Amino acid sequence: xxxxxxxxxxxxxxxxxxxxxxxxxxxxxxxxxxxxxxxxxxxxxxxxxxxxxxxxxxxxxxxxxxxxxxxxxxxxxxxxxxxxxxxxxxxxxxxxxxxxxxxxxxxx
Numbered sequence: 001x002x003x004x005x006x007x008x009x010x011x012x013x014x015x016x017x018x019x020x021x022x023x024x025x026x027x028x029x030x031x032x033x034x035x036x037x038x039x040x041x042x043x044x045x046x047x048x049x050x051x052x053x054x055x056x057x058x059x060x061x062x063x064x065x066x067x068x069x070x071x072x073x074x075x076x077x078x079x080x081x082x083x084x085x086x087x088x089x090x091x092x093x094x095x096x097x098x099x100x101x102x103x104x105x106x107x108x
Contacts, residue, residue: 065096
């Protein structure tokens with residue numbers, strides 16, 4: 001599986017895991033949400049560890065842009081709040097940075 005698929009799946013797992021805690025803590029949902037959240041966060045860590053990169057920090061840094069973009073998708077699809085043009089511009093800037101970090105030629 002390559003980064004184009006792993007990063008979005010990892011972002012979905014991380015956001016779902018964090019939202020599960022949010023739902024328990026802030027929305028008075030059952031404690032069972034915490035178990036689902038932990039499972040989602042374990043899946044997130046597993047997926048992110050599968051990224052082909054020469055260093056974990058570089059893989060994590062590039063993931064940041066994908067996470068920001070996915071969070072805005074969650075905002076829109078799950079929380080029913082449409083991102084504005086500044087949200088979208090910020091996401092594009094972050095994705096550009098993630099692309100540079102992940103795919104730039106490296107000097108050995």
